[in-house]
Amino acid sequence: MPEHQNYHEKLGTLVTDRFGKSIQNQIQTLYQNVSSQGIRSSNESFSSSTIEVFVFELYSIYTDAFQNYSTYEQEQLTDALDAIQLDTNDTSSSIQLLVSSISNVFLLANESVDRCKQLTNGQTIISLLNVLQKFFTSYIGELKRVVNNIRERNTKILGNEDWELFQQTIRILEICGELILAYEQFESSLAQQLLQMINEWPNKSNKHKQHQDPFDVAIESFINKTSSSDKHDFVSITNALENATYSLFPDIPKLLSKFSDECHQFSFDAVFLPIHSLLNGFSKLPVWSSDNRGAIVADLPSFSLVPQENITKIGQYLLMLPQHFEPFNLHDNRQLGIAFKKGKLPYLEDKELYNDLTSCWLDSIALATMRLCIEQTLKIQTLSSTGLKQLIMDLQYLYSVLEDFGLKDVAGFRDVIELLNTAEETFEELARHKPARMATAIRTMRRL
Structure with missing residues (x-):
């Protein structure tokens, strides 16, 4: 089985992390004792460079996951979206599936953010933003497909007076509104998490490093060298968040507006086409x-x-x-x-x-x-x-x-x-x- 097919299990494993934490606790105690005795770093039994080598070896199994993070995460989300049923031959059942899909989709998105924070300390978040934008784009595309299917199934009814169909189109409009609210809530939450991440990232000044756990410094170094981290872009985005019109996913608001337009057109046609037929x-x-x-x-x-x-x-x-x-x-x-x-x-x-x-x-x-x-x-x-x-x-x-x-x-x-x-x-x-x-x-x- 290709390694990327086992991505979820790889991200979920805690063996290496637990072992690493155990070693970190022991080294941290020893390092603190050495520091308290005033011994110079050149004479330390566990120098920072030694710890870094150890960390790189310990976490080397994650190198592929870090270097191909966005690819694996995209596949993970695509497979999960494909597994969500969105359509049936019955209009009422299809509408109910659309309702339940919203919470499922944003649960997947939140899980994706959690994986990013746990695995790379959030430093692959820029890549994840692109992944999530593609994920949401695919999801909205699927919603449009289902709504179009519902419309096609009711083509013969559209020219006649049918208030049951109109009520169903109203429900679709409500689903559209629920989706927009869920998306805006997710984006707002993610923006807050981004600001929190940048505040939690270790400061790179030498003065700060002197008081920082060498094990954490080594892990930070490993992540920087193996992931597609780009802190410059990250800082630019967090600064841009101060602009009320800025969006983490530039394409999604436009797609949601277009989807809302199409839902309104469907509902409008359910009411107006009988008049059109009479005229x-x-x-x-x-x-x-x-x-x-x-x-x-x-x-x-x-x-x-x-x-x-x-x-x-x-x-x-x-x-x-x-x-x-x-x-x-x-x-x-x-x-x-x-x-x-x-x-x-x-x-x-x-x-x-x-x-x-x-x-x-x-x-x-x-x-x-x-x-x-x-x-x-x-x-x-x-x-x-x-x-x-x-x-x-x-x-x-x-x-x-x-x-x-x-x-x-x-x-x-x-x-x-x-x-x-x-x-x-x-x-x-x-x-x-x-x-x-x-x-x-x-x-x-x-x-x-």
Whole structure:
């Protein structure tokens, strides 16, 4: 069996360390007696150089582990991550596995830090930071894979109204928040440990060495010569920790934010795609160009018309959203808040303007609905007089629903309705104050 495959057992063995400590205690006693008798170091039975030779021989079995520390630690963590089950064919079971994986992963990370401190007195910590960054990157990649699998399994459901799926996506968002909290706690703890390590490392001044246990000096020398220690980088990092924006793992916050974005997109799609399905093909409905209802119908006033069925379904669906967004009202749901802070909702430009998550979600869905409706409307090729009245009725209905939502940015929707509703002789004057693309499209469909 290759030596690196037995790495965990090698790190776990205490035989050499116990023997070394026993010898150290005996030498320390003898060294103190010799020093107390005022005998010069040149006459000491156990000189520092002799002790160093002994220590190098005693701990030589660790030379390979020290020199290839990052490689072995990477393999150790990779194997451990591979052993964690993250996915099944059942969505609920997969979500539960994701929940339990967070504590397992950070337990592995903490164990890795402990091994570094025990084996190399923390002097390979710079190499370990790179190892841990790769470890966390792999883990986040696995989480994304599982979430994508869940999405693919529910592709057919996404276009339909399914609030159970939405609840599952909320749970995924909570998992994302839990992961971010666990990572931030781990990084904060590790930063404190780094500061403690550098304070505990032996001072290299000759004055300090005179009062230091020669056995400890020899062990320190062995670690320095056999490991990939780089104290200059270590000191630079500990100094940089004073900067609040500094991260021990520069890539991870970005990956967590991107993961949160994808989780929010999944949850958003679970709510919005049913609306998208109802609006799909809205611009190609035959009612827009048809006058086959007859002259009597065409001459009826607009108030005699009612919104089309798909439009009323959208309105009713939107009005039901607040009750389904109740989980976002929970003030103690810290995980959802953290996930939202690190991620983003589609169509929501400035989330800092909002005081609660529910308002953010309602505006996100409402804005998406409004913009899709505008885009579909501007694709209409031609409007008959009846079609024009029906379109105005449909849009005014949705506009009133969006106003009930308290949607702040409805100017675009209002512009479309005004351009559709204005008389031919006042159109050009009004169009000067509206977006050019919008005015051109409506001028064309109205055949002005």
